[in-house]
Amino acid sequence: MPGLSSSLVLQALLLVLTAHVSTQTRFLNATDDICRLFKDGTKLRKPGSCSEWFECNNSEASESQSCTGTGQYFSLAKNDCYKSIDDSYCSAPSCKGVATGYIGDTRNCANWYYCDSNAVLGSGTCQNGMHFDQVNKRCVYPENTVCAATYELCDIVPSGVLFRDEANCHKYHSCVKNVLKNYTCETGTYFNVATGKCGAKKDIVCDDHPLPEDACGTKKLAMRNKFVSDQATCRGYYYCRDLGSGVPDPDPIHMQCDENTFFNQDRQGCMPRESQKCIYDRCDGRQDGYEVAEDEGCHKYIQCVDGRESTPMSCGEEYFNAATQSCAKTKITYGACSA
Incomplete structure (x- = not known):
């Protein structure tokens, strides 16, 4: 069975890499479900609201529920409805330096405020699903304006709740007094959203495998013009470019064997699945069978x-x-x- 063809090497060399930067800032109108990062049963404040919350189950958000009565605000500190606002996320925007008139809300695209002499004199919410347009200073249909409202994950996550990093399966976070804390699982493990703990890679579904440390070697012994395992899947591998002696490739190109083969680093090629041992999930690339x-x-x-x-x-x-x-x-x- 031959190794990887020269055409694949050329293909790897021609690929343009895009850096994936992990961020906890999200747009209010993002369509992906944030609950994929949280354990079942986790309660989160609804983004853009101070009185609503939802629960995560099966990686999906439930219908939001409203806090009512004496406990009309969702408290991150208490992870429940409470009688008063207890964090800055729900504070009204500042009118400082704003001329008399209307401004939009950076937290919720439907909200507006009326400023005069650096003070908020009035507020309201656009009805019927409309958004406040910052340019024309009026309520319009969502398709006629741009919703730029954002939130930080710690604006909606109760204190102490562990959740997976957006872009790295081996990293996770918690919010302590609205401040994001970062953690990394031990080598060979990923954060398991279902258990809220780190566990074996092969037991955890991951679409964002991190680049292994020293994947292409070190300055003492750099892997040049070589293919190396991605250390996470049976089919995945990286192409380490030749950047000169003592210069390990910091951004190797990730590639994959076809569904009938597994990567063999010693052979520098893709080999029949059944001929290869692999400590990762052997069903990699095979939906059934x-x-x-x-x-x-x-x-x-x-x-x-x-x-x-x-x-x-x-x-x-x-x-x-x-x-x-x-x-x-x-x-x-x-x-x-x-x-």
């Missing part, structure tokens, strides 16, 4: 369910046949399950 397990003797196999490993099964005294996806009496040996 079966994979040979790495138990010696090749009697066991793994069912792939939605692209993830499930409980291993056994052929008993028979052998698993990767080609037919079934058990067979004829002895079969694969590299994945050999001694």
